[in-house]
Amino acid sequence: MEFRIRAATREDCRDIFRMIRELAVYEKMLDKVKISHEVLERDGFSENPFFHCLVAEVPQQYRTMEGYTLVGYALYSYTYSTWKGRSVYMEDLYVMPEFRGQYTCGCSCEIIAKEQQCVRLNFSVLDWNKPSMDFYLAKGAQNLTTTEGWHCLRFEGEALDKLAEQALNKTGHLSHQH
């Protein structure tokens, strides 16, 4: 089937948000989605975007029963390795069930990585999601948790608030531009 991968625009945010919710339903975690399409528009399509996004689009004649022509997305950000340089972090990759099997992998995040001279494409997979894990490993991905022992850590909510408060008390001031 013919399809096109292109950079998302502000106008795609309703569709992207729809697919974010579809992915969350699949993961049985819809109640965890706290954003909205307006938030996506603000955070991804203003001067200093917090993310980039690709969408997969099919021609009108292949639209879904509901009339959708956007059938997949890959949301990513640039990160940086202090040893190797430019990297891409892929946060989400989703293709609507009826369109799966059309894509090799990564919804072309890997093409972005190469074009932007990035040396790494990083992402996270749940260890119980065996189909995904097997898929990526078969494509040549390394599992850095099992091979090198890297663990994913996170501060959020109250722990992040407390940390920031302590840091501000200690440093007294912070001068910076973004």
Add this chain to the structure above:
Amino acid sequence: MEFRIRAATREDCRDIFRMIRELAVYEKMLDKVKISHEVLERDGFSENPFFHCLVAEVPQQYRTMEGYTLVGYALYSYTYSTWKGRSVYMEDLYVMPEFRGQYTCGCSCEIIAKEQQCVRLNFSVLDWNKPSMDFYLAKGAQNLTTTEGWHCLRFEGEALDKLAEQALNKTGHLSHQH
């Protein structure tokens, strides 16, 4: 001791690169550092930077024996949670040994996170690096690998080349802007 945390400038790249190497020596992985201070200047201080960086600076009277006044750095990027929104990924945090204990945590990445209305501060820790792991967990960080099963995956080198090549063959074309 008095010190200042500020956003790094292009002129700090030699010092940041020096500290990246110091950290790699500590990790016994100096041969893995493939970048240079010129690469840092290009990737971090041009129009669309691939990373952001904070530095810790002490007044002249506290400079090191070698004459350095930059004594720590935190290198980070913005990433994005499709459930919760804006996030910060902290790639490196380093403070020169003789200045440790001056900072609460995170070299103020957590302040950046709060100021930029980010809801998460993410980072990775090696499971055998028990002092660091214990330090962050005691501060309230969650270990998402042990609690939720998230594993870090990566394509790089030949695997990434091959993936991009396959994707290009399959999609035929890719239209996008950055």
